[in-house]
């Protein structure tokens with residue numbers, strides 16, 4: 199595979215790829231995402247705005263596969279549901295035009311649940327069908343793979359070649375404890391004043407439990423509805439970025455650029471992909 203990673207973030211698709219596959223170019227407008235991507239994958243993504251990227255800038259890489267996680271706000275349960283009307287869909291719309299003119303061999307997309315009922319999905323599927331792509335669609339969650347984290351997402355995988363039908367992995371559910379840092383960071387504990395105000399709204403979990411809520415980009419700043427908080431003997435604390443990264447299935451060696459503030463780390467992780475789920479989806483291309 200010669201892959202293009204579009205809306206590349208920290209490179210979740212790159213981490214999920216089998217060894218023989220390769221990402222030949224990545225694209226993202228976020229400098230913190232691009233610095234993190236380069237540190238972990240040794241490839242600097244292009245920071246060009248995808249909404250007006252000339253088709254040649256994609257085609258010059260002679261990629262056969264497009265891997266993409268377009269911005270999800272236009273399709274979110276909590277969002278405005280404007281779909282393709284939302285200005286944040288401009289880049290995706292532009293890519294659909296290029297896709298129609300210059301279809302790659304395969305395309306893989308991840309987005310929030312709800313995308314499958316959107317005008318964007320309808321437009322994408324129409325293009326794929328008109329070019330005779332085989333297509334599989336799934337709503338998947340890391341909790342289906344034994345990981346104690348809720349992150350329901352929609353996945354579409356399409357190819358001009360027949361698709362494989364990978365068996366669901368066998369797993370033993372793992373407790374939250376398996377994903378915790380060996381040495382905890384005491385600065386992650388919430389103060390009495392914060393707890394007095396917000397405790398009733400917090401999603402509280404314990405190390406022995408088998409569930410955490412979806413960690414969103416605002417976890418570093420928001421408390422309610424942003425992810426789970428861990429109850430320990432010492433109090434209640436946030437999960438550290440490395441614990442969230444572990445729950446996403448990022449490798450132990452995953453790093454952020456030195457000095458990247460905590461809220462930006464949570465933001466990048468909150469945009470991220472569940473790697474074991476993404477890896478399973480990619481197995482469809484191994485027919």
Ligand SMILES: C[S@@+](CC[C@H](N)C(=O)[O-])C[C@H]1O[C@@H](n2cnc3c(N)ncnc32)[C@H](O)[C@@H]1O
Pocket residue numbers: 205206207208209210211225226227228231246247248249266267268269270289466469470471
């Ligand atoms: C949902 S995140 C993708 C995360 C990625 N899959 C990962 O593993 O980290 C969407 C990404 O698209 C980028 N993005 C949003 N609009 C863009 C645009 N118009 N052009 C290029 N990148 C864009 C954002 O900076 C963000 O990193």
